[in-house]
Amino acid sequence: MVEWSQLPGDVLEVIARRLTTYFDVLRFRAVCSSWRSAISQRPGHLPCRFPIVPNEGFVETTCGFYLSKRTVYRLGLPENRIQTCIGSSEASDGWLIKVEEDVPEKMHLLNPLTMTQIKPLPSMFPKVLDLSDIRISELGQEHVLQYINYRPFVNSFVDAGNLYMEKVAFSSSNSSSAIDDNDAFAILTIHVSGKLAMFKSGDEKWTIIEDLRSPYDDVICFKGKFYAVDNTGRTVIVEPSASVTLTAFPVFGGDKKYLVESEGDLLLVDLYLSMGPGDDPCFDNINIDDEFYHRIDTFIVEKTVHFKVFKLYEVRQKWVELQSLGDRLLFLGDNCSFSTSACEFPGCKGNRIYFTDAFNCSNGEDDYGFKEIGVFNLEDGCIGPLASYPGYSKLFWPPPSWVSAPSAGTNGNQLEDQPACEAS
Amino acid sequence: MSSTKIFLKSSDDKTFEIDETAARASETLKNIIDGGCLDGVIPLPNVSSNILPKVIEYCKKHGGDNGSSKKIANGGVDKDKEILPDYDEEEDKREKVRVDELKKWEEEYMDFDQQVLYDLMLAANYLHIKGLLDLTVEKAASMIRGRTPDQIRENFNINSDFTPEEEEEMILIEDEWDDEWAFD
Numbered sequence: 378m379v380e381w382s383q384l385p386g387d388v389l390e391v392i393a394r395r396l397t398t399y400f401d402v403l404r405f406r407a408v409c410s411s412w413r414s415a416i417s418q419r420p421g422h423l424p425c426r427f428p429i430v431p432n433e434g435f436v437e438t439t440c441g442f443y444l445s446k447r448t449v450y451r452l453g454l455p456e457n458r459i460q461t462c463i464g465s466s467e468a469s470d471g472w473l474i475k476v477e478e479d480v481p482e483k484m485h486l487l488n489p490l491t492m493t494q495i496k497p498l499p500s501m502f503p504k505v506l507d508l509s510d511i512r513i514s515e516l517g518q519e520h521v522l523q524y525i526n527y528r529p530f531v532n533s534f535v536d537a538g539n540l541y542m543e544k545v546a547f548s549s550s551n552s553s554s555a556i557d558d559n560d561a562f563a564i565l566t567i568h569v570s571g572k573l574a575m576f577k578s579g580d581e582k583w584t585i586i587e588d589l590r591s592p593y594d595d596v597i598c599f600k601g602k603f604y605a606v607d608n609t610g611r612t613v614i615v616e617p618s619a620s621v622t623l624t625a626f627p628v629f630g631g632d633k634k635y636l637v638e639s640e641g642d643l644l645l646v647d648l649y650l651s652m653g654p655g656d657d658p659c660f661d662n663i664n665i666d667d668e669f670y671h672r673i674d675t676f677i678v679e680k681t682v683h684f685k686v687f688k689l690y691e692v693r694q695k696w697v698e699l700q701s702l703g704d705r706l707l708f709l710g711d712n713c714s715f716s717t718s719a720c721e722f723p724g725c726k727g728n729r730i731y732f733t734d735a736f737n738c739s740n741g742e743d744d745y746g747f748k749e750i751g752v753f754n755l756e757d758g759c760i761g762p763l764a765s766y767p768g769y770s771k772l773f774w775p776p777p778s779w780v781s782a783p784s785a786g787t788n789g790n791q792l793e794d795q796p797a798c799e800a801s
Numbered sequence: 802m803s804s805t806k807i808f809l810k811s812s813d814d815k816t817f818e819i820d821e822t823a824a825r826a827s828e829t830l831k832n833i834i835d836g837g838c839l840d841g842v843i844p845l846p847n848v849s850s851n852i853l854p855k856v857i858e859y860c861k862k863h864g865g866d867n868g869s870s871k872k873i874a875n876g877g878v879d880k881d882k883e884i885l886p887d888y889d890e891e892e893d894k895r896e897k898v899r900v901d902e903l904k905k906w907e908e909e910y911m912d913f914d915q916q917v918l919y920d921l922m923l924a925a926n927y928l929h930i931k932g933l934l935d936l937t938v939e940k941a942a943s944m945i946r947g948r949t950p951d952q953i954r955e956n957f958n959i960n961s962d963f964t965p966e967e968e969e970e971m972i973l974i975e976d977e978w979d980d981e982w983a984f985d
Contacts, residue, residue, distance in 0.1 A: 395942035
């Protein structure tokens, strides 16, 4: 029998370096003492460690920003627990959630695609979620620049705490989760002018990159490099020196471009807006759910009607359109985009795009922004709000029974296997 | 392709033959060859005859390409139907076939039990075969990701050997056994 606890330190270290999420590193260290010594430092909690980002050269309305990090997780029961939870049809459900850690170690739960905090937590929700027997995988991360003095603005603007709600791409010299105060980092975001703005550790002010042709739509850190796409689909790599290199020619077409990583490829998602159904001959063949528009018919709002997906062929500087995403699900959030395999969420089929839109402007109580989420099927072009697709909404909200009511749906004698949730 | 033959001797004194070009996939063997101290047979006291043929199989497949299996792995996920412009369709098809073929080979090659994974990982580390180390380490990491410490121990047949003091420290100070989220 091989002794995995006896693996040489250098090999253990190489394995540990492949674990990029906080929980994986934490759990690796808890296996045995030799594994523990392979990662000497406990992984750091990012949010309280970021330096203050000065605003000089950026905008003049605030004294600075700080950077907060949020992580999107897929939670699920481990296989052995699913087998013991006979009688609970929800036992195999995966749950998608975004978490922001505050000081000191308080977690905020957020809608995975928007910046809406789930607060107050519904009464059925545990105040403390024990993760020691839950499968947890990280699907994405987002970084948000927030005003340091945002409190005074809270009553005057909605979401004034976020810098124009533009996406922030973050890159660190240390790719593992064991991040250190001394690690160099860089931030790329989009300035209010549509130009790119970059800040590197050690910088005194932001660098505005003056290469503007068309306003930038999205930024991403892909394989350690910053990529930015403008409104035409023209895509550049942004070097640490703040110079830009063309990496793909424009695709034109739609109204807003998103960059998403999927299985090691960089994808471009092109979102098409329209003033209403049937007013554009291009979309005549698209099956649009009536109720989808009925909800907002009193507002003059542009609606998302279609998507196209492209894959980057860097050698040819080209975006090539994909007819199918296979079993992939793409998620286009306000602050981050991510992807996963549909088999992570039983009951969901792949080839779908989740996005946010103004489906419901009334923003009723207890919906936590989930009504703003829509689903697009790349196979048949169908589009509609999440609520019309029960199988697809259950990965968002409400949480599966094994989270919100862990004793329900299982036999009483298996209660000991359940996570310890303290309802208060 | 004509190439000089190199002989490798396993820890249990069995000799295996490999082409020099293939052997160069190993940084360690490459240094021995280039160093000119090649004296008939290269002894490998850390690699047994059970695992050496598996290592040689990898080197034969990857000799000469600097072992960048990462590139192959990334380009390989390509089940999407794509619209490609006419002019480079052929070139793309050939590339796709090559990548798919390598991907399939890797899948079959990596189909083994934990004992082999363990030995192969150590051999790749000792012989400095980067591509093979990447493959094996990734397989091990995939058995760790998303799992709880108990599940990881079960996967790898490891017994927890923490002293009561260490456990105490983890629970009290680092909270590592009992990771949980407290919501506000």
